[in-house]
Amino acid sequence: MFRTKTLIIITALMVSFLIPTVAFAESDVVTFGTAIVQNDQATNDSIVISMSGVTPAAEGSPYNAVLVSSNGTKSLNLGEVEVVQPVIQGVVQATGNINLTFDSSSEGYDGQDLLSTYSRIKITNGSGGSTAYSDNIPANAAAYINGIMGELNTIDEHLNEALANIAVAQSATDVDEIKTSTASAMADASAIAELADGLPAHATAAAEVDVEDGNLAEGAAGVIASAANISAWVTAAKATADNDVASQTSAAVANIFVDKIFNELSAAKNGWDANTDGTISPSTGEGGSDQARASAQQMGTLTLEAKDLPGSETATVAVGGSSGGSVLGLGLPSVGEKLIINLLMMGAVLGIFITGVGSLILVRNRT
CATH class of the missing domain: 1.20.120 (Four Helix Bundle (Hemerythrin (Met), subunit A))
Incomplete structure (x- = not known):
């Protein structure tokens, strides 16, 4: 009887510790700003990046902003981005702000519709370096x-x-x-x-x-x-x-x-x-x-976080809701989607629960 009660308590505690993780894991995400497509000389031909609380880049390796397509085959270099550290009461702050507008006055501008081609953004450590901040719109x-x-x-x-x-x-x-x-x-x-x-x-x-x-x-x-x-x-x-x-x-x-x-x-x-x-x-x-x-x-707002981009993906739906290569017309989740994370956590909870129940049955059979 003692072992049965002990197993029940242990199982309940393990499940109770994991359930809050499933419910609140997403609440700890820290965002640093946004990148929003706007109109300049044409429709969706400009993008404005606004960030705060950004750690300055390493000396000699300034941040670089890049737009990337969902499938990763196309990219557009928006150029270097400068972190401006405010001075408060004579003290230079440890973090700063980024404000970049890519428009008709920018190098590399060609008037293209940015939303139609790009659904991802990354801020890299230097040109071609590792990703410091990023976000993506699901394909x-x-x-x-x-x-x-x-x-x-x-x-x-x-x-x-x-x-x-x-x-x-x-x-x-x-x-x-x-x-x-x-x-x-x-x-x-x-x-x-x-x-x-x-x-x-x-x-x-x-x-x-x-x-x-x-x-x-x-x-x-x-x-x-x-x-x-x-x-x-x-x-x-x-x-x-x-x-x-x-x-x-x-x-x-x-x-x-x-x-x-x-x-x-x-x-x-x-x-x-x-x-x-x-x-x-x-x-x-x-x-x-x-x-x-x-x-x-x-709807196409990109909210930048300190993370790498997930794996590339291709849309599994066509406008109007028809499927495009998915089983039974269901869009498959992309790599890194929150749905996958939550399913894994729920699976862990279910596994612990099943283990606990199995242990109880085993103990009862032995007694």
Whole structure:
């Protein structure tokens, strides 16, 4: 009996020590800053790196920033990064800050869409040296983000053409010309709405790849809200064109409705400051295509930690959710994913539990 109780106590203690490790292992991660893709001369052609608490590089071996593709086959050298150590009350601090903007003024800039090619970043000890800080967007999440960007590009093409045609209608004085230009403006309304209605699925899928990534979740929410606005505004513009412009015999009256259509299409493209606070947020009633794009960029935020990059990976999903080389359409976890770590820890707990139970059975059989 004594040995049975002892084994129970030992097993319980071992499991209790490991369970907090599984639950809280991720809370000890220290982050040093972010790298965020932005627009300069083109879409997603610039990246801003902001870090703090960084240990200065060894003398003669300055840090170097490099973007890397998910599969590791492509890279872009962003150049050397300087650690600026603040001086407080005459004392130089032990750690410092990094602020680097790679844009059209930088060496190596070619205007390419950085998000479409790169989903990883590393800060190395010297050019080609070991990795001091890094982060990566999971390949599947990157695929969904790029899918969102691609569909936003198509939406913008349609909206730009629609706005050009409705501008012609605004300046027209002949009612038939107004009707013709308005009809041309709204020719792709259904296509725009359909594309916008498909964005939430991609945003949700991307966020589900890494549920612990706050930027993925917040950016996805912005895409979803803005997409709903785009669809609603374009649908409303189409209804105005069909119900109020097409039936008009007065050019003056028709132009009143044309102005309404212009405002709705403009909101779908640029957003609308509904609460007149001076900013347009990616929220219900405000965000348009521009805000949806900014939210997608937020989804691609890289949060730098003092670690090496995981092994290279290839996306196992295609935009729209179809599988790309995975069994039963399930995306396999990448090397180093948190899911694998947690499964290993859970396996360890289960193994200890089974060992303890087996020991109890053995003791009982012997007695």
